Amino acid sequence: METENSVPVIDLQDFPRQSSKFIKVCEEWGCFRILNHDNILPVSLMAEMREVVRTLFDLPTEIKKCNKDVIAGSGYMSPSEKNPLYEALGLYDMSSPEDVDAFCTQLDASPQQRETIKKYAAAIHGLMMDIMRKMGEGLGLENVSFEDWPSQFRINKYHFTPEAVGSSGVQIHTDSGFLTILQDDENVGGLEVMKKSGEFVAVDPWPNTLLVNLGDIGTVWSNGRFYNVKHRVICKEAKIRWSIASFLLGPREIAVEPPPELVDAEHPRVYVPFTFQDYRKLRLSTKLQAGEALDLMRTNL
Numbered sequence: 001m002e003t004e005n006s007v008p009v010i011d012l013q014d015f016p017r018q019s020s021k022f023i024k025v026c027e028e029w030g031c032f033r034i035l036n037h038d039n040i041l042p043v044s045l046m047a048e049m050r051e052v053v054r055t056l057f058d059l060p061t062e063i064k065k066c067n068k069d070v071i072a073g074s075g076y077m078s079p080s081e082k083n084p085l086y087e088a089l090g091l092y093d094m095s096s097p098e099d100v101d102a103f104c105t106q107l108d109a110s111p112q113q114r115e116t117i118k119k120y121a122a123a124i125h126g127l128m129m130d131i132m133r134k135m136g137e138g139l140g141l142e143n144v145s146f147e148d149w150p151s152q153f154r155i156n157k158y159h160f161t162p163e164a165v166g167s168s169g170v171q172i173h174t175d176s177g178f179l180t181i182l183q184d185d186e187n188v189g190g191l192e193v194m195k196k197s198g199e200f201v202a203v204d205p206w207p208n209t210l211l212v213n214l215g216d217i218g219t220v221w222s223n224g225r226f227y228n229v230k231h232r233v234i235c236k237e238a239k240i241r242w243s244i245a246s247f248l249l250g251p252r253e254i255a256v257e258p259p260p261e262l263v264d265a266e267h268p269r270v271y272v273p274f275t276f277q278d279y280r281k282l283r284l285s286t287k288l289q290a291g292e293a294l295d296l297m298r299t300n301l
């Protein structure tokens with residue numbers, strides 16, 4: 001049930017009726033649960049993918065280490081001293097068949113696992129494009145396309161132990177790209193999103209649905225309208241937790257620009273033009289991980 005203190009819910013089959021609610025949610029929360037995506041990403045494929053994720057993490061460490069970074073942090077991350085509970089595998093661009101193939105080869109994926117990963121990558125891309133189309137329509141925009149934007153893929157495993165209860169699995173951050181689709185664990189919670197008021201709200205598991213977060217590039221593209229939601233993962237119980245994250249990043253090579261309809265005398269340009277790659281470097285070099293790096297890109301500095 002949706003309350004004032006729970007993540008809003010968007011039913012993808014109820015458009016254009018939910019269009020204005022959808023835009024409001026992007027502005028006020030920067031995060032929402034989506035329901036009824038089955039025609040694009042079937043729940044059976046979500047279940048198959050979950051099984052693939054489980055088995056990939058069971059691979060020997062030597063194999064997981066073959067999942068090299070393409071951009072900083074895109075490949076294997078082993079549990080570390082700083083973050084002993086967290087492990088991740090990933091690839092830079094799931095919209096590139098070559099990148100998906102390379103990922104599967106690095107991890108010795110079976111033909112069946114490869115098939116599932118490819119189907120999942122294609123379905124997630126379709127879902128991202130559907131959400132972005134609805135967003136464009138909600139804002140009354142014409143001619144916006146996100147088709148050729150890269151999307152990073154990351155699978156996360158949290159080794160939550162009894163001693164770890166109360167400690168952090170992933171520290172507070174915003175996602176750097178435009179939009180993230182998260183298939184969160186069906187049973188084990190721990191993700192918390194921060195409301196504009198500063199209050200954290202737990203994202204309770206809700207099987208067969210997906211969570212969407214808006215990131216820093218979403219704020220830039222919308223000329224400051226959309227909220228880049230801060231979030232973190234806390235260990236709430238001593239169980240393994242999984243999540244599958246797909247990040248629509250930003251335009252390839254060219255600068256992020258708001259559509260002309262979103263810039264006028266009353267809404268002057270909030271950010272200078274910059275590329276996603278440069279922004280990512282800035283985030284890494286300044287270690288400003290919770291959206292603060294955007295303040296360095298304001299036009300009115």
Ligand SMILES: O=C(O)CCC(=O)C(=O)O
Binds near residue numbers: 156175182191
């Ligand atoms: O595991 C989760 O629920 C969230 C992970 C996350 O925030 C991320 O990968 O950016």
Ligand SMILES: [Fe+2]
Binds near residue numbers: 173174231
């Ligand atoms: Fe995140």
